[in-house]
Amino acid sequence: MIEVKLKSFESLLSKAITKAKTTEYNQLVSMTEEIHEVDPVRFFASAKTLSMDRVFWTSTSEQFSIVGVGCAWNIELEENRTETIENHWQQLLDEAIIDNPYQVPGTGVVGLGGMSFDPSVRKSSLWNKFSHRSFQVPNVLLTKHNARNYLTINLQVKANDDLQELTEWVEQSKDILVNSSERLPECAGIARQQEIAPDKWKQTVKLAADKIKAHAAQKIVLARELRVTMTDDVQVASILRNLLEKQPDSYVFAVERAGDCFVGASPERLVKQDNNQLFSVCLAGTAPRGKTEAEDREIGENLLHDDKNRSEHDFVVKMIRQSMEAYCDAVHVPETPVIHPFRNLQHLYTPVTAQLKRGYSIFDIIEKLHPTPALGGVPREASKDFIRKHEQLDRGWYGAPVGWFDSNRNGEFAVAIRSGLVQGDKVSLFAGCGVVKDSDPEAEYKETMIKFRPMLSALEGRQ
Numbered sequence: 386m387i388e389v390k391l392k393s394f395e396s397l398l399s400k401a402i403t404k405a406k407t408t409e410y411n412q413l414v415s416m417t418e419e420i421h422e423v424d425p426v427r428f429f430a431s432a433k434t435l436s437m438d439r440v441f442w443t444s445t446s447e448q449f450s451i452v453g454v455g456c457a458w459n460i461e462l463e464e465n466r467t468e469t470i471e472n473h474w475q476q477l478l479d480e481a482i483i484d485n486p487y488q489v490p491g492t493g494v495v496g497l498g499g500m501s502f503d504p505s506v507r508k509s510s511l512w513n514k515f516s517h518r519s520f521q522v523p524n525v526l527l528t529k530h531n532a533r534n535y536l537t538i539n540l541q542v543k544a545n546d547d548l549q550e551l552t553e554w555v556e557q558s559k560d561i562l563v564n565s566s567e568r569l570p571e572c573a574g575i576a577r578q579q580e581i582a583p584d585k586w587k588q589t590v591k592l593a594a595d596k597i598k599a600h601a602a603q604k605i606v607l608a609r610e611l612r613v614t615m616t617d618d619v620q621v622a623s624i625l626r627n628l629l630e631k632q633p634d635s636y637v638f639a640v641e642r643a644g645d646c647f648v649g650a651s652p653e654r655l656v657k658q659d660n661n662q663l664f665s666v667c668l669a670g671t672a673p674r675g676k677t678e679a680e681d682r683e684i685g686e687n688l689l690h691d692d693k694n695r696s697e698h699d700f701v702v703k704m705i706r707q708s709m710e711a712y713c714d715a716v717h718v719p720e721t722p723v724i725h726p727f728r729n730l731q732h733l734y735t736p737v738t739a740q741l742k743r744g745y746s747i748f749d750i751i752e753k754l755h756p757t758p759a760l761g762g763v764p765r766e767a768s769k770d771f772i773r774k775h776e777q778l779d780r781g782w783y784g785a786p787v788g789w790f791d792s793n794r795n796g797e798f799a800v801a802i803r804s805g806l807v808q809g810d811k812v813s814l815f816a817g818c819g820v821v822k823d824s825d826p827e828a829e830y831k832e833t834m835i836k837f838r839p840m841l842s843a844l845e846g847r848q
């Protein structure tokens with residue numbers, strides 16, 4: 386089977402080299418095969434010797450994983466337009482040579498990546514390896530779907546490429562990634578934690594609440610940073626292993642760019658596309674978990690009936706409903722939220738379904754939804770303006786859409802929260818919360834402490 390595949394891949398490559406010679410354009414070639422069971426985290430770990438651009442995505446509730454290694458095609462934009470990503474994407478698909486008999490979501494030509502929370506803000510040095518919008522079609526892609534495993538090879542072929550060199554590279558890479566039996570590296574321990582200006586942050590929460598009382602806005606989400614120094618360089622694969630174990634029901638993701646890695650376990654789906662069917666989630670309003678079942682239930686009940694949390698949540702519901710209605714039919718939003726418990730905290734949760742109208746894409750939806758009032762505020766521009774002026778944090782990709790899309794109108798984006806940026810032995814963790822008129826700075830501060838926990842416990846390697 387593999388031999389046959391290699392032969393037909395060779396013939397695709399040779400066709401691509403000929404086409405690249407005539408058109409004088411580089412040519413994307415993509416081929417997918419079904420392979421034996423491979424552990425996605427081990428695959429990610431083994432890829433370290435091949436590339437410093439790796440991407441990991443798991444929807445733990447759906448047991449769906451994709452891992453990308455290297456970059457066959459780069460869609461990188463510094464300006465603030467998702468529509469241009471769509472143009473690039475369509476053009477790429479129109480010209481690509483694709484052999485994918487499976488048509489399984491997340492196989493074949495797949496774009497993986499994310500974007501900045503606010504591309505109009507100048508990047509600080511913290512995020513200098515992350516473009517404002519960056520999606521890559523990986524050279525090697527592992528997809529796990531319904532307990533079956535698929536391997537896609539994507540190559541950008543140039544007119545002067547050598548067929549034999551290309552096929553040798555493919556064989557060697559496959560061998561390293563798919564047949565590795567190496568143990569996962571151990572995670573370093575936490576040496577030091579430093580909260581960045583917590584008192585100043587509390588003052589900013591108070592300022593935001595005052596502005597809201599004065600009717601300058603209705604809700605503003607404010608975030609802050611916790612800087613962690615580890616005893617040694619971080620092994621992202623072991624953080625991923627810990628997050629997968631400790632955060633069921635979350636999106637566990639990592640996007641590496643030139644060795645820096647943005648990693649997290651987000652409970653918040655922004656949007657999932659399954660052909661024309663869309664799924665989104667309103668998630669805002671937070672409480673801790675109880676120590677006993679009874680206490681947990683009581684905290685949940687209180688959360689459900691707490692005016693402050695309900696108003697934080699309702700802003701999100703209203704905005705997501707309106708955004709969906711602009712581009713979709715059959716938008717369905719339940720009247721009241723439910724409690725969704727996660728490992729370290731519980732949230733108010735309202736699921737949304739809709740049918741995408743003809744002529745619109747997942748990129749239109751992302752542009753319309755981001756940032757929802759769960760990460761920005763209400764009204765959008767006034768809250769973004771407040772964040773830009775007062776937050777004193779370069780959010781970078783924190784709080785922004787992160788995810789993937791394929792050539793068959795499938796894709797999924799999470800909101801990149803409960804996350805951190807890994808740079809060698811340093812990790813910057815981010816957490817925020819929705820400020821409304823009754824917000825108490827001390828209580829919001831404590832809430833951010835709980836929101837750091839998923840990443841902190843993954844770094845500690847224990848509960």
Ligand SMILES: C=C(O[C@H]1C=CC=C(C(=O)O)[C@@H]1O)C(=O)O
Binds near residue numbers: 653669802803817
């Ligand atoms: C901004 C964050 O969470 C958002 C998502 C869910 C609940 C939230 C809240 O209750 O404030 C936040 O809006 C974060 O985790 O950094």
